Amino acid sequence: MRIDHYDDFDWQGLLDSIGADIAPLLTHGEVANYIPALAAVDPESFAMAFVNLRGETFTTGRASTPFSIQxxxxxxxxxxxxxxxxxxxxxxxxxxxxxxxxxxxxxxxxxxxxxxxxxxxxxxxxxxxxxxxxxxxxxxxxxxxxxxxxxxxxxxxxxxxxxxxxxxxxxxxxxxxxxxxxxxxxxxxxxxxxxxxxxxxxAIAMSTVDLARAGLFLANGGTDPATGLELTTKTRTDRLNAIMMMCGHYDMSGDFAFSVGLPGKSGVGGGILAIIPQVGSVAVWSPRLNQAGNSLAGTQALQWFSERSQVTLF
The missing domain is CATH 3.40.710.10 (DD-peptidase/beta-lactamase superfamily)
Known part of the structure; x- marks a missing residue:
C-alpha cells in the first residue's frame, strides 16, 4: 500500500458511491432484538464516515446520528x-x-x-x-x-x-x-x-463521525495526529490492531479479514470501526445484522471501501 497514493484520493466520491450502492442491502438481516432497546432503532439506517490523518472528514448517510456502539x-x-x-x-x-x-x-x-x-x-x-x-x-x-x-x-x-x-x-x-x-x-x-x-x-452511544475520529490514533501509532496527544504507545497500537484483525468479528473474523483486509471491531448495535494504518479510520453503521452478529450492510460497505480504494493490507 503506497501511502502517497491517497494524498489526492476522492474519498467523498467513494463514500457517495457506497451510499448509493448499499441501499438494496438495508432490508437484509435482523436487528439485535434480544436487547429490547436496540430493537427500537430504525432498522434501515445507514451511515459511513472516514477521517484521514490530515483530519479531513468525509461522510455519507446519517453520520451525525448517535447509535449504541456496543x-x-x-x-x-x-x-x-x-x-x-x-x-x-x-x-x-x-x-x-x-x-x-x-x-x-x-x-x-x-x-x-x-x-x-x-x-x-x-x-x-x-x-x-x-x-x-x-x-x-x-x-x-x-x-x-x-x-x-x-x-x-x-x-x-x-x-x-x-x-x-x-x-x-x-x-x-x-x-x-x-x-x-x-x-x-x-x-x-x-x-x-x-x-x-x-x-x-x-451502552456508550456516539455518531459515526465521532467513532471514526476516535479510531484515528490507532491509524497513527497511538498518537492523535491533530492534537499531538499520545493516547497509547505504538507497540500497543500495533498489538491491538493485530487483535482486531484476528478477533474483532467473533466467529466471522477470518471472513472479515479475507474480504475486507483491515483491522476492525463490530458491535451488535450495527456499527463497525476499521483502521487503515498510516491512512485513516473508517466507521459504518447499519443496524441489521448477519448470523454472527455483525452489520450485514456495514460489512459489505467496508468491503467495497477496501476494494475500491485498495487500502486492504493484503
Whole structure:
C-alpha cells in the first residue's frame, strides 16, 4: 500500500458511491432484538464516515446520528486497561481467535475460565473488571468515557442509560460468564460491580463521525495526529490492531479479514470501526445484522471501501 497514493484520493466520491450502492442491502438481516432497546432503532439506517490523518472528514448517510456502539467499546476499554494494568492483564485473558459465538460458555469452560481473547464478552468483562479495580466502582466508566471523548475530540459520546438498563435486565448470559470466571479467580471485583460497569460500557452511544475520529490514533501509532496527544504507545497500537484483525468479528473474523483486509471491531448495535494504518479510520453503521452478529450492510460497505480504494493490507 503506497501511502502517497491517497494524498489526492476522492474519498467523498467513494463514500457517495457506497451510499448509493448499499441501499438494496438495508432490508437484509435482523436487528439485535434480544436487547429490547436496540430493537427500537430504525432498522434501515445507514451511515459511513472516514477521517484521514490530515483530519479531513468525509461522510455519507446519517453520520451525525448517535447509535449504541456496543462491543466496539471493547477496543477503547482494552487500551485503557493496558495503560492502567500493563502486560499483567494478559495473565487473565488470551490473545487467540475464538471461532465461537461472542457469548460462548462452552469455550470458557474448556479454557478453565480464561477468556480466549479480550474482544469476546467474557474477555471484555475481564478488561472492565481491571478498569474497575484500578479506578474504583464510582469512576471507572467516567474514566473510559473521558478517554473515548478525548480520542474523538468530542463531547458527543455518552452513556445511553435506557440501553444500559436493557442490557442489565437481559444480561443473564453475561452473568453466567462472569460468575464462572469468578469461580476460577479470573475476576477480581464483585460480579455485580464489574457487570454494572460492563453494561454501561456497552451502552456508550456516539455518531459515526465521532467513532471514526476516535479510531484515528490507532491509524497513527497511538498518537492523535491533530492534537499531538499520545493516547497509547505504538507497540500497543500495533498489538491491538493485530487483535482486531484476528478477533474483532467473533466467529466471522477470518471472513472479515479475507474480504475486507483491515483491522476492525463490530458491535451488535450495527456499527463497525476499521483502521487503515498510516491512512485513516473508517466507521459504518447499519443496524441489521448477519448470523454472527455483525452489520450485514456495514460489512459489505467496508468491503467495497477496501476494494475500491485498495487500502486492504493484503
Amino acid at each position: 462491543s466496539i467499546s471493547k477496543v477503547f476499554a482494552l487500551i485503557l486497561a493496558l495503560e492502567l494494568e500493563g502486560e499483567a492483564l494478559w495473565d487473565r485473558v488470551g490473545r487467540e481467535p475464538s471461532g465461537t459465538a461472542f457469548n460462548s460458555i462452552v469455550q470458557l469452560e474448556e479454557d478453565h475460565g480464561v477468556p480466549r481473547n479480550p474482544l469476546i464478552n467474557a474477555g471484555a468483562i475481564v478488561v472492565t473488571d481491571s478498569i474497575v479495580g484500578h479506578c474504583g466502582e464510582s469512576t471507572a466508566i467516567a474514566r473510559l468515557l473521558a478517554f473515548i471523548r478525548k480520542a474523538a475530540n468530542s463531547l458527543g459520546p455518552r452513556i445511553d442509560m435506557k440501553v444500559a438498563e436493557s442490557e442489565e435486565a437481559y444480561g443473564d448470559r453475561n452473568r453466567a460468564l462472569a460468575y464462572f470466571m469468578k469461580s476460577f479467580g479470573i475476576l477480581k471485583e464483585d460480579v455485580p460491580i464489574a457487570l454494572k460497569a460492563y453494561f454501561q460500557q456497552c
